[in-house]
Amino acid sequence: MSENPGPSGTFVIAQAETPAAHGATPSHGGVEIQVPPGEAHGAGFPPFDAQTFPSQLIWLAIAFGALYLLMSRVALPRIATILEERHDRVADDLEEAGKLKAESEAAQASYEQALASARNKAHGIATETRDTLAAEAETRRKAVEAELSAKLVTAEAQITATKTAAMANVHGIAVDAAGAIVHQLIGSTPAPQAVEAAVDQATKS
Amino acid sequence: MASGSVIDPIHQFQIIKIVDLGAPGGVQLAFTNSAAFMFGIVALVFFFLTFATRGRTLVPGRLQSLAEVSYEFVASMVRSTAGNEGMKFFPLVFSLFIFVLVANFVGMIPYTFTVTSHLVVTAGLALVVILTVIIYGFVRHGTHFLGLFVPSGVPAFLLPFMVVIEVISFLSRPISLSLRLFANMLAGHIAMKVFAGFIVMMSATGVAGILGATLPLAMVVALTALEFLVAFLQAYVFAVLTCIYLNDALHPGH
Known part of the structure; x- marks a missing residue:
């Protein structure tokens, strides 16, 4: 709320009116300052103003x-x-x-x-x-x-x-060799069968 | 105050008619600033919760976390005080908590109207709670619900006395529920406004006054912080007591 000091350094007094007429008051643009509360509001203390109860209850x-x-x-x-x-x-x-x-x-x-x-x-x-x-x-x-x-x-x-x-x-060589040796020694050729038998006898022993 | 003029700390509680609906049946009806703020609160809560959860993301963002935290905060409150059975009242408790909480916080914004600073509003909310308890108690338990007023293990000669006490304590519940919230919000806002008024008055008296005005300024800063705490705490207390009373409706035996 803007408070405008009056010329004397005190406050402009815009007395709050009874709630019934209050719809128009807030437009004064000044300050709400009151003379001792009892006088201004008396029975009009808003929370106890029974006139507003029905509408408040309904809207609530x-x-x-x-x-x-x-x-x-x-x-x-x-x-x-x-x-x-x-x-x-x-x-x-x-x-x-x-x-x-x-x-x-x-x-x-x-x-x-x-x-x-x-x-x-x-x-x-x-x-x-x-x-x-x-x-x-x-x-x-x-x-x-x-x-x-x-x-x-x-x-x-x-x-x-x-x-x-x-x-x-x-054996063959021995027979031949024996025959040849005998021929050389005695100059005659012995019978081959005899030579062979002799060789056989010699080799077996 | 000595000068006879102070800043009016009561003006913030004025009900202002926005649309006068006349007086059908001799009852004055009007769409007032109070009603406008109520609908504003409802719209704010609803749009916040739907907007915050628009992504339905698995990993919540900041707003979604806030929505989830508020949900789980109230859900765990209901579960711990009224059990899993109490979860059928979860939407009611959540609505009450969030309505009172947002109303209190909205009231902390300068130039706004504090819905919960009106006794008739808090009484209406308390009435919702207590009527829910009574109606659900009787529907669910029939006459057994009256066992709530008969404590067990009390000597017979004391019993009538105890029943009277129990009935009185039950009836005082909605009164204490509504008065506690109303008085806290009213007193806190008046205190803030009065100290703020001191600042203006003192600084108007000159340099010394401006210097002296730092004292009420510090006071207002501290009070504002306190009022934010109270705003949350009162919403919490309202919701917890609602849960406790609903628990009586669920389990009336002592």
């Missing part, structure tokens, strides 16, 4: 009724929905997180299982490979050995045959 009933309807039908359900959605969303998210955690744990477990089984399998394959390779080497070794011993046998047989043949040749 209408306004508060409107507020109640707007709150209970529109505003509060709206806020409740928001809070509920948030609550649901948070619960959902927590649930989702729990599910994902369980999933990841299961995935890790299955990974570890797969790793273990792979390791086992690799171990198995290695053992198997080693065994087959060893067996193969063994058979090959045996085959080679057999082959070699067979070759040895044939070689020995060949040696024996060659030896026999050589011995036969030696």
Whole structure:
């Protein structure tokens, strides 16, 4: 409220009138200053002015009724929905997180299982490979050995045959040589049968 | 005051007719500044709450947080005093709380009219509460609701006396509910206006007066802060007492 000091340094006095006539007073633009309250208002203390009660109550009933309807039908359900959605969303998210955690744990477990089984399998394959390779080497070794011993046998047989043949040749040479030696010594050729018999006798003893 | 002229601390409570509706049946009716402020409060509350929640966002902004905080503040108040059953009265308690709160805060703005500084308004609100308690109590519990006035475990010879006391205490509830709010708002606004008037009067007396006027100025600053606290506190007290009385209607047994 703007207070205009009067010329004498005191305040302009615009006495508040009774509430009934008050509709027109606020336009005075000056100050409301009063002579002692009792005189100015007397029975007119506004909160106790019974004349205003009916209209105030009626407007209060209408306004508060409107507020109640707007709150209970529109505003509060709206806020409740928001809070509920948030609550649901948070619960959902927590649930989702729990599910994902369980999933990841299961995935890790299955990974570890797969790793273990792979390791086992690799171990198995290695053992198997080693065994087959060893067996193969063994058979090959045996085959080679057999082959070699067979070759040895044939070689020995060949040696024996060659030896026999050589011995036969030696016999012939001995007979020829004996005949020639006898011819040189006595100047006559002995009968081949006799020479051969003599050589036979000599070589056998 | 010695000069016989003070700034009128009562003028702020004047009811001013905006539209005179005549006097049907000998009762004066008018659309007044009080009514205009009531509708202004309703509109303010409604538009604030709908505007604040327009986004319906999962992560609330500032305004939406404010709307949600006010909702949860009243909801937890109702739940803690009247139980989950009391939540059927939540819209009523919320409406009362927000109406009184906004009326008190609007009244703190200079040049405005404080709706709750009129006894008939606070009495009307208290009447809403007590009628709800009585009607719901009888509809829900029938004559058992009268058990509210018969405390258990009282010797028989004391019982009539106790019943009288209980009835008086029940009847005094709407009176105390309405008077508390009315008196707080009225006294606070008068005190502020009186101290503010001192500033004007003292500073009109010259330099010494202007210096001296800092004292009432400090007082007005402090009073304004106090009045903001009172404005909230009275709305809170009104709502809590409403919850307690409604709890009696829900559970009349002592």
